[in-house]
Every structure is written in C-alpha cells, then in structure tokens.
Amino acid sequence: MQDQNTEQLSDELEKQIRDAAEEAFDEEVESVNDQLEKExxxxxxxxxxxxxxxxxxxxxxxxxxxxxxxxxxxxxxxxxxxxxxxxxxxxxxxxxxxxxxxxxxxxxxxxxxxxxxxxxxxxxxxxxxxxxxxxxxxxxxxxxxxxxxxxxxxxxxxxxxxxxxxxxxxxxxxxxxxxxxxxxxxxxxxxxxxxxxxxxxGKDLLFARHLRDKSPVANKWIYAAGGAAGTVGLSPIPGSDIVPITGIQVTMMVRLGKLYDKPISKRRAKELAIATVVGNIGRTTFRQAVKVVPVAGSITAAGVAGSLTVALGFAVKYAYEHDLDVDVDTIMSLIPKYYEEPKVKDQTPPK
CATH class of the missing domain: 3.40.50.300 (P-loop containing nucleotide triphosphate hydrolases)
Incomplete structure (x- = not known):
C-alpha cells in the first residue's frame, strides 16, 4: 500500500514538474528571443x-x-x-x-x-x-x-x-x-x-553569446541558478512543491542553450527537469544528504536543491562544450561528477 502511495505521489509530482517546465520554457524562450532582437x-x-x-x-x-x-x-x-x-x-x-x-x-x-x-x-x-x-x-x-x-x-x-x-x-x-x-x-x-x-x-545574453570564451558567463549563470534554487529551500523528493525549482532549472538550461547557440528543445528540458528531481539522481542524493543531520531540515533541502541545480548546469555546459547530446542518459551520467553534498552543521538543539 505504501509503495502504491509513493508511486502515486511520484506520478503527481512528475505532472507538476512537466507543467511547470513547459510554462518556464515558453516564457524564457520568448524572453531570450525578444532580447536577441534588440541592439x-x-x-x-x-x-x-x-x-x-x-x-x-x-x-x-x-x-x-x-x-x-x-x-x-x-x-x-x-x-x-x-x-x-x-x-x-x-x-x-x-x-x-x-x-x-x-x-x-x-x-x-x-x-x-x-x-x-x-x-x-x-x-x-x-x-x-x-x-x-x-x-x-x-x-x-x-x-x-x-x-x-x-x-x-x-x-x-x-x-x-x-x-x-x-x-x-x-x-x-x-x-x-x-x-x-x-x-x-x-x-x-x-x-x-x-x-x-x-x-x-535585458541585453546581457545578446552580448555574452558573441564572446569567444563563454565559460565564465556560463559559470556565473549556473551558480546564480543554484543560489536561487537553494533560496527556495524545497526538497527534491516526491510530495514536495518543487515548481519554483523546476522553473529555475529550465530557465537556466534555455539560457545556456542560447549562449552556446545550441538551443535545447522543450521535450529535452522537461525530461531533464523530471529526471533530476524524481529520478534516481534526485532521490539518492536527498537520502545521502539527510544523513548529515538527525532530522532533514530546510537547510538540507535547500542544499540539495542548490547542489543539484548547479550539477545539472555544469553537466549541460560540459555537454555543449564537448559536442555531446544533451539527453537524459548523458546528463545524468555527468551530474555525479559535479554534485557536492550540502555541507551543513548538526542542527540538534543543545541539551
């Protein structure tokens, strides 16, 4: 019965992520396309x-x-x-x-x-x-x-x-x-x-995409997205409201795609957002992180959200810079290379 409930939660969460990813993708594509028409x-x-x-x-x-x-x-x-x-x-x-x-x-x-x-x-x-x-x-x-x-x-x-x-x-x-x-x-x-x-x-992307060395710009955007996801402070596990984090991640992927002139498709963006949060990567990293403190609190959740977003960003960046396919298998294989466990102190109240 518990497995059935967990599976149902996962399905519901996946639908939330899919809807949020579509909305964020459409909004960001419209925004960057508008920017690229400016001077x-x-x-x-x-x-x-x-x-x-x-x-x-x-x-x-x-x-x-x-x-x-x-x-x-x-x-x-x-x-x-x-x-x-x-x-x-x-x-x-x-x-x-x-x-x-x-x-x-x-x-x-x-x-x-x-x-x-x-x-x-x-x-x-x-x-x-x-x-x-x-x-x-x-x-x-x-x-x-x-x-x-x-x-x-x-x-x-x-x-x-x-x-x-x-x-x-x-x-x-x-x-x-x-x-x-x-x-x-x-x-x-x-x-x-x-x-x-x-x-x-709203003209930074227009300038950045013409720079020969795009890496420093990409790094800055990735860390900014990680910081924003961490500030949201939501845990990437079934049952959580991770819509804001999904929007942050999809926005980051769209901007990176435009920066490297290799636009990501809506389907790929949704697949990666879902895989990052409810796939094995998201569930495993959260279980590892909660071992740091006796009770998983908001600090741990924020750390996971930020770390996973940064890892996703660097994985996508690596794929673009090395002419790899930005698909789920490739990106999920790269994420562990960049993921760092949140460093949090023991939050146990003093006796």
Missing amino acids: ITFALVGDINTGKSSTVNALMEDELASVAPEPGQTIEVGRYYYTEKIVFVDTPGLDDVIKKNSEQTMKFFRQADVILFFLNAAGTVLSDGEMKVFKKLKRKNNNIIFVLNKIDAVDESEVDGLVQYVKRHTATNLPVIPISSKEGTNVQELREEILDMLKKN
Whole structure:
C-alpha cells in the first residue's frame, strides 16, 4: 500500500514538474528571443592616448571593422560593428564632446547602453577636461564604466590608489576597472561589469553569446541558478512543491542553450527537469544528504536543491562544450561528477 502511495505521489509530482517546465520554457524562450532582437550601443569616450581601440579588440578578442560616418553628419563619429546588433561608437577625443556643435555626439551618449569612459593610468587621471566631460555625460546617461587603462605602465602598488582617487573625485559608485589592454590584465573583469550593466536592460545574453570564451558567463549563470534554487529551500523528493525549482532549472538550461547557440528543445528540458528531481539522481542524493543531520531540515533541502541545480548546469555546459547530446542518459551520467553534498552543521538543539 505504501509503495502504491509513493508511486502515486511520484506520478503527481512528475505532472507538476512537466507543467511547470513547459510554462518556464515558453516564457524564457520568448524572453531570450525578444532580447536577441534588440541592439546594443557602446559609447566610447576618452582621449586618443587612452587605448580605446585596443581595449575594444581585447574585450571582444577580435578586430572590429570601422564604418565611415553616414552622409550628412557634421561631426566625425566612428562606428565599429561587431555584429549588426552590437556597435561601438567612438569620437575623436574629449574636445568633440565639449563643443557646442556636438549634439549628434551627445545623442549617441544618451542612447548608449554602456558608456566606457577611458582614463590613462600613466597620465593625468581625471584632468579638468575629463571631469568636465564626465559631469556632462552623467546628466545624460548614468550607465558609465570607468576604464583605467595602461596599468602596466605604472607601479602595481599605485593602481588601487588611482581607483580610489577616481571614485572620490567623481563622488559616485560607478565601477572603475583597472586594466591593461596591452597585456590583457582584468579584461575579463571588464566583461563581467559590462554584462551586469546590460542585464538591467535585458541585453546581457545578446552580448555574452558573441564572446569567444563563454565559460565564465556560463559559470556565473549556473551558480546564480543554484543560489536561487537553494533560496527556495524545497526538497527534491516526491510530495514536495518543487515548481519554483523546476522553473529555475529550465530557465537556466534555455539560457545556456542560447549562449552556446545550441538551443535545447522543450521535450529535452522537461525530461531533464523530471529526471533530476524524481529520478534516481534526485532521490539518492536527498537520502545521502539527510544523513548529515538527525532530522532533514530546510537547510538540507535547500542544499540539495542548490547542489543539484548547479550539477545539472555544469553537466549541460560540459555537454555543449564537448559536442555531446544533451539527453537524459548523458546528463545524468555527468551530474555525479559535479554534485557536492550540502555541507551543513548538526542542527540538534543543545541539551
């Protein structure tokens, strides 16, 4: 009788997961497809000796093509297209931003998704001209990242001081990223800051899928999904309401598929969500985890939910990066490689 009830619970839970997976899949596919139809404009500001072009090439790990100004433009605005939907807009220098006839330039800055404000670490950081331009830009658009370039030309001990100097004198919490476009130092940190800024406008995936090295982005998304699943704190066993966790996992799989340009099908996403939670992997890992504490509490449940979601994400990522089929057999065989038992303390009340 008990086996029959357990089987019935499992069937009911599987239906819940299937319905939740379908809903999450449809919503996320619509969301990412909408994002991929958008455009990203980067505005570059800084003097000609701040290494704008070399930084952009290092950022995208590619040489960008320059496009001449459109007919009728009264100022020189350089456009560098990475794709038809990702464009870097540059001006010759700071003087053009200050000129009275620079309305065309200011239009680009107002519309920019990200403004990369370049400073020369080996020169006069935040000169009067740079401060004047910064104050003007900030009134138009606050999506500014300071790029403190050429740190390879100064003593390493001076870098943090220069970063703090920029923060103090601009009196903002805007990010300041010290880099060396020449040596590639901290270019990944700049990418991550850009992705965080683009995420606010729902454009981070559009940028990320064109990066050559997608692994850091995938890792960040996977750990974020694991954290979200852990926060839900539901245990992946028959009888639990795991609808939110299913949505998190399916959303993660859809985004990873789009990131690697290998979209996952709705059927596969549902199969993997079901197998992860009510299959042998989910049931076995939960039974192992509850041995950590005398009574399985919410901490254990949250740990299992988070760990399984992370393991699922890394298994899917591994399959994409090694051209493996993202099917149940492959992913379930990979999950144990990435699964870590939740580390929880004994919650037994003191005597």
